[in-house]
Amino acid sequence: MKVNDVILVHNEAKAREFTRRIEGKSPLFICTVGTTETAKIPGLSAAGKYPELTDYTPPADVELLLLGRCKCILGVPVTPEGIPTPALITMSALKLANIPTIVACGGLRIKPSIPFLDLGGDHGRDIRTGAAVDNVEEILERARIAGENLAEAVDYLVIGESIPGGTTTALSVLLAMGVDAKRKVSSSMPNNPHDLKIQTAEAALKASNIDFGALANNPIEAVTHVGDPMIPAFAGLVVGAGSKTPLLMAGGTQMSAVLAVVSALRREALDNVAIGTTKWIVADKTSDLKGIIDQIADIPILAADLDFSQSRFDGLRIYETGMVKEGVGAGGAAIATIMKSGGSITQKTILDEVERNYEKLVGAKYMQTHVV
Amino acid sequence: MKVNDVILVHNEAKAREFTRRIEGKSPLFICTVGTTETAKIPGLSAAGKYPELTDYTPPADVELLLLGRCKCILGVPVTPEGIPTPALITMSALKLANIPTIVACGGLRIKPSIPFLDLGGDHGRDIRTGAAVDNVEEILERARIAGENLAEAVDYLVIGESIPGGTTTALSVLLAMGVDAKRKVSSSMPNNPHDLKIQTAEAALKASNIDFGALANNPIEAVTHVGDPMIPAFAGLVVGAGSKTPLLMAGGTQMSAVLAVVSALRREALDNVAIGTTKWIVADKTSDLKGIIDQIADIPILAADLDFSQSRFDGLRIYETGMVKEGVGAGGAAIATIMKSGGSITQKTILDEVERNYEKLVGAKYMQTHVV
Numbered sequence: 001m002k003v004n005d006v007i008l009v010h011n012e013a014k015a016r017e018f019t020r021r022i023e024g025k026s027p028l029f030i031c032t033v034g035t036t037e038t039a040k041i042p043g044l045s046a047a048g049k050y051p052e053l054t055d056y057t058p059p060a061d062v063e064l065l066l067l068g069r070c071k072c073i074l075g076v077p078v079t080p081e082g083i084p085t086p087a088l089i090t091m092s093a094l095k096l097a098n099i100p101t102i103v104a105c106g107g108l109r110i111k112p113s114i115p116f117l118d119l120g121g122d123h124g125r126d127i128r129t130g131a132a133v134d135n136v137e138e139i140l141e142r143a144r145i146a147g148e149n150l151a152e153a154v155d156y157l158v159i160g161e162s163i164p165g166g167t168t169t170a171l172s173v174l175l176a177m178g179v180d181a182k183r184k185v186s187s188s189m190p191n192n193p194h195d196l197k198i199q200t201a202e203a204a205l206k207a208s209n210i211d212f213g214a215l216a217n218n219p220i221e222a223v224t225h226v227g228d229p230m231i232p233a234f235a236g237l238v239v240g241a242g243s244k245t246p247l248l249m250a251g252g253t254q255m256s257a258v259l260a261v262v263s264a265l266r267r268e269a270l271d272n273v274a275i276g277t278t279k280w281i282v283a284d285k286t287s288d289l290k291g292i293i294d295q296i297a298d299i300p301i302l303a304a305d306l307d308f309s310q311s312r313f314d315g316l317r318i319y320e321t322g323m324v325k326e327g328v329g330a331g332g333a334a335i336a337t338i339m340k341s342g343g344s345i346t347q348k349t350i351l352d353e354v355e356r357n358y359e360k361l362v363g364a365k366y367m368q369t370h371v372v
Numbered sequence: 373m374k375v376n377d378v379i380l381v382h383n384e385a386k387a388r389e390f391t392r393r394i395e396g397k398s399p400l401f402i403c404t405v406g407t408t409e410t411a412k413i414p415g416l417s418a419a420g421k422y423p424e425l426t427d428y429t430p431p432a433d434v435e436l437l438l439l440g441r442c443k444c445i446l447g448v449p450v451t452p453e454g455i456p457t458p459a460l461i462t463m464s465a466l467k468l469a470n471i472p473t474i475v476a477c478g479g480l481r482i483k484p485s486i487p488f489l490d491l492g493g494d495h496g497r498d499i500r501t502g503a504a505v506d507n508v509e510e511i512l513e514r515a516r517i518a519g520e521n522l523a524e525a526v527d528y529l530v531i532g533e534s535i536p537g538g539t540t541t542a543l544s545v546l547l548a549m550g551v552d553a554k555r556k557v558s559s560s561m562p563n564n565p566h567d568l569k570i571q572t573a574e575a576a577l578k579a580s581n582i583d584f585g586a587l588a589n590n591p592i593e594a595v596t597h598v599g600d601p602m603i604p605a606f607a608g609l610v611v612g613a614g615s616k617t618p619l620l621m622a623g624g625t626q627m628s629a630v631l632a633v634v635s636a637l638r639r640e641a642l643d644n645v646a647i648g649t650t651k652w653i654v655a656d657k658t659s660d661l662k663g664i665i666d667q668i669a670d671i672p673i674l675a676a677d678l679d680f681s682q683s684r685f686d687g688l689r690i691y692e693t694g695m696v697k698e699g700v701g702a703g704g705a706a707i708a709t710i711m712k713s714g715g716s717i718t719q720k721t722i723l724d725e726v727e728r729n730y731e732k733l734v735g736a737k738y739m740q741t742h743v744v
Contacts, residue, residue, distance in 0.1 A: 028525045066517050100524035115518035118490045146487035152472035153400045154525045
């Protein structure tokens, strides 16, 4: 079932109701960002040309959203194969429908040269230390206040994220909270490195002496020991905003860790929430978004029916093979743009704009990323 | 001429038109903050119990706005005589009309424990060094981007400020830019220390080898040499937002330095701008807001007709003697609240709420402020 180019993937009645509430409305897009040393474990994340470059991916992504170009790196963030960041899709979609954007910083090693909400957090440690995130309560509380205020000011919110290594930290938090997410989280690579993720998550739980489900009612401890700084920033925004306004959580399987945290802190904040993602996440055979979400709450899932198969650029056509799939709220931003336009903006309009920006920022061939 | 409890002070036709555009509308309140060593010159600022405490006043003010209480100090900021911060008025007004708030940080020594927009700036130096503010261009540019995005998201903006010593840095910037503001800037003290302000500003200009008006077309240099970090944050927001939406600049004579900067950078950004202040600024015989503004641009001035003469608290009645007068956007917040309510909220409703909060936070007698 589709509404314009938005697929109602899961909990169809609630998903349709959500599209009714946001149709023609003007949202604010919030991009939550964080970095974690966990992303530097070789083979875990493709959100950077080399593991060491993952520190630059979130700040570069949000610079792209707000400035139309990156400042902390040349070009745009790419995978090891040179495929450009999904922030290209997000930026193109937001621009088409003139959707304003604010950045919320959970904790970064490299700071972006744009205005960002400081939430008192810091760059995350490798989760195998068992001491992954400092100041979780403070980040949650500040984000809650920001969410409450921003929700009051706008029609509705779309919240996305950028954090390399985020599906592994999400997996760890989910296991600590008793959600069976093994072999269910997605990957930016076509060959999802499930074994490495599980091995990393289990090492993290072991380092913290946490059994499966032991922290089901203690999300702050779960994030502190085995999470990442993006999760409390995102969760706090949902806790503050969720009761006041429709809220589209823009992302893939990482959204489940945020949902688990919110559900344990303030379940009623989920009443107005939907997940907005891409067709590529929904079609992915190596992950199971619905299978995780259904263990947590009755949340509708929507997906932007993006189709890059006819693109004139290799680096975009390759999205159809399961490369990248989602990130930086690309799916949710596309949904918000389509719905704001009442359907006059289609997946084709979005692809045209993505190609224009691809040409300008990446060029005809894949761009190398260099740290400035 | 009045509209509800809002006095149309200056440029009456434009002021009336402005009230028409904001009546019944829901604004976002942005509080810009900064600190400067200049505030520690003895006798210059009353925005803190002792000069050294002025570093704590802006973070405490914005904590009060967002949390309903201060975290970085006990009690609330007070003058040396113990009169509480005008943030009490701002907070009470915003709460009455449920007006959301965001904080934009130009540069602080002490960071507040709330979400705030980091604009890449730092605590300001004593202007007599001739090197008052670092990164002025970066602060301006980041604030411009934030202003552009926030203006797109909301009905209109009200922007206030908190920076001790701000009228002296404003005077210096005005003189550098060729605006005759000597003996025209206001003070939080009943006896406006004009001689000390002029002496400080002249020492600052001399240290930078700047003659009167030499930087009329170079606001970035003016702020860099003799300004404060709040000014570029505020000016950048106006540059980004001013063309898109009505914008109420909430403050007293400091607003003129912001106006001078915006006027030199992007004059058309002032087309939708009005100044919103308090009756106490307008009635002040020791300063001349209109006399400064008229040298810069044709801007309407509105004033909240607040009246604390019948208050049951000494610390509020004393506002009627010219103590404190304005700050933290108190006048503009009161105007926004009255106009959002269509006049059903009056100056009396606001005083009642201020008294409730005064009782809770200050107590029956003046509160001492202690650093935590």
